[in-house]
Amino acid sequence: MSIIGFHHQDHALSKKSIELEDLYGAHNYKPLPVVLSKGEGVFVWNPEGEKFYEFLSAYSAVNHGHCHPRLVEVVRDQVGKLTLTSRAFYNDQLGQCEELLFKTFGYQKALMMNSGAEGVETAVKLARRWGYNVKGIPENQAIIAVCGNNFHGRTTGIISFSTDKSSRDGFGPHASGYFMVPYNDTESLERAFQNQNISGFLVEPIQGEAGIIVPDEGYLKRVRELCTQYNVLFIADEIQTGLARTGTMLAVDDEGVRPDIVILGKALSGGMMPISAVLCDDDIMLEIHPGEHGSTFGGNPLAARVAMEAIQIIIDENLAENSAQLGETFRERMLQINSPILSVVRGRGLFNAIKINNSITSLTAYDICYKMMRQGLLAKQTHGNVIRFAPPLVITKDQLHECCDIIEHMLKTLL
Numbered sequence: 001m002s003i004i005g006f007h008h009q010d011h012a013l014s015k016k017s018i019e020l021e022d023l024y025g026a027h028n029y030k031p032l033p034v035v036l037s038k039g040e041g042v043f044v045w046n047p048e049g050e051k052f053y054e055f056l057s058a059y060s061a062v063n064h065g066h067c068h069p070r071l072v073e074v075v076r077d078q079v080g081k082l083t084l085t086s087r088a089f090y091n092d093q094l095g096q097c098e099e100l101l102f103k104t105f106g107y108q109k110a111l112m113m114n115s116g117a118e119g120v121e122t123a124v125k126l127a128r129r130w131g132y133n134v135k136g137i138p139e140n141q142a143i144i145a146v147c148g149n150n151f152h153g154r155t156t157g158i159i160s161f162s163t164d165k166s167s168r169d170g171f172g173p174h175a176s177g178y179f180m181v182p183y184n185d186t187e188s189l190e191r192a193f194q195n196q197n198i199s200g201f202l203v204e205p206i207q208g209e210a211g212i213i214v215p216d217e218g219y220l221k222r223v224r225e226l227c228t229q230y231n232v233l234f235i236a237d238e239i240q241t242g243l244a245r246t247g248t249m250l251a252v253d254d255e256g257v258r259p260d261i262v263i264l265g266k267a268l269s270g271g272m273m274p275i276s277a278v279l280c281d282d283d284i285m286l287e288i289h290p291g292e293h294g295s296t297f298g299g300n301p302l303a304a305r306v307a308m309e310a311i312q313i314i315i316d317e318n319l320a321e322n323s324a325q326l327g328e329t330f331r332e333r334m335l336q337i338n339s340p341i342l343s344v345v346r347g348r349g350l351f352n353a354i355k356i357n358n359s360i361t362s363l364t365a366y367d368i369c370y371k372m373m374r375q376g377l378l379a380k381q382t383h384g385n386v387i388r389f390a391p392p393l394v395i396t397k398d399q400l401h402e403c404c405d406i407i408e409h410m411l412k413t414l415l
Contacts, residue, residue, distance in 0.1 A: 004051055004376030004406075013047035030366075032373050032380075039066025042395045044378070053403050055379040055391045059208075060240045060351070062271035064313050065392040071270040074309045075302070083302045087294055097304035101279060104311055105250070105262065109285035111278045112299035112307075116239035116265030117153030119276035122293065123202065123261050124157065126280065127233045128177075129287045131199025135231055138197070145192050145201040145232070147183040151209030152202065152237055164209075183207060184215040186222040193230035200233040200261070205251035208240040211386035212353035214346055217255075224257040233260040233284065239276070240351075243267035244314050244393055247324030247349030254348065260284060270310035275303045319393040323349035326400050330389065333404040339411040350393055354407075356385040361414060368410065377406045 014035040034052070038045040042065055044054045057063060064071065078093075085091045094112070101110040113119050124144055131142040146152075146161045154167050161178035162168045179198065181188045192198065205220060207213040227234040236259035241251035243264065248254050250262065261284065265276035274297075297303070314320065327349040334345040334354055341363075344355035356365050365381030372379055379387050391403070 041065040042392045053377045060245050061266035063267040063393045064270045065394040078302050078305045084300045091301040093301040093304035094299045097308050107279035108281045113276045114274040117155045119263040120152045122278045127200030141197045142199045143197050145179045149210040200235050202235040204237045212347050220255040220257045235261040237263050239265035244320035246351050268307050272306050323393045337408050352389045
């Protein structure tokens with residue numbers, strides 16, 4: 001194995017990959033200038049053989065670590081048997097996967113899709129249909145309450161209730177039927193719920209893209225109480241926070257609440273392919289009938305088999321417990337760093353962020369991520385001055401401390 005970080009003078013293979021993407025690909029991302037060609041556990045390598053710690057986990061899709069051997073074996077086996085049937089026919093894996101989802105999370109029904117955004121769109125449709133058929137909202141009057149600074153995806157429907165200008169501006173006309181409330185503000189939420197046409201409240205238990213914003217203790221419990229009181233469906237977007245990322249199987253488990261609808265994605269795939277699922281009970285799910293919603297690839301046998309193995313690995317390897325314990329260690333280490341550049345440390349489990357004090361340095365979070373990349377640690381900025389740290393949940397204590405050393409050294413030597 002090569003040592004951590006950039007060491008070769010010549011990066012011809014990497015440069016070629018970057019040039020090809022720039023020339024032939026859409027410019028809808030601004031990646032760090034590092035090319036990845038191999039991954040194993042918490043590590044990734046570039047084509048030149050240089051090794052890096054990976055501290056983004058593909059936005060939590062790779063909670064299990066890169067190329068987990070159990071997932072690789074399942075994919076190899078299932079690819080040689082059957083990958084896709086469409087839902088025009090039954091397959092021998094989907095029902096087993098739905099049963100495991102029930103046994104793991106306690107919801108009577110699961111609807112499997114592909115991307116997280118598809119999961120969100122599915123949840124919105126379920127909440128609207130339930131609102132009309134069960135709550136009695138007049139046709140086409142159903143409203144979904146959402147939070148400011150949310151991130152649920154970038155489909156044309158979802159950006160209609162986004163406050164992110166880069167996602168929203170220039171892509172209208174935007175869909176109606178949404179009402180914005182501040183995040184972590186149950187008084188505003190209760191005022192909104194005076195409108196009897198609100199059928200659902202869609203919320204991230206911890207806001208990820210906004211910069212790992214953790215709500216006040218008791219927020220989710222109060223959300224549950226208000227949704228019950230005003231007959232509104234509590235919809236938890238657990239696409240990034242779910243599946244052990246925050247130290248519990250679901251982030252809502254930290255407060256012991258049960259949403260009416262849960263959206264899973266990302267880590268449900270173990271990083272192998274797009275897989276998402278929407279969970280709820282019969283009284284909500286069965287309001288949608290054959291032909292009214294679906295996906296050619298949703299619930300395909302390969303996805304179902306991968307999702308089952310991904311869930312079982314989390315359970316077998318105690319990844320939630322590891323996330324909880326090492327998350328505490330990470331935040332303790334960050335809080336001990338004596339640097340005026342570091343202004344805020346926040347997070348839960350291995351879902352954390354630091355905020356850069358822009359009154360002290362002109363460097364952006366992207367600049368600092370670039371410098372950390374040169375030292376062998378890959379992380380991602382958001383909102384200009386926030387850096388997210390979300391390593392694979394298989395990381396060990398020794399590996400975490402080594403990464404904290406890199407971060408600490410970088411922050412202390414910037415001035």
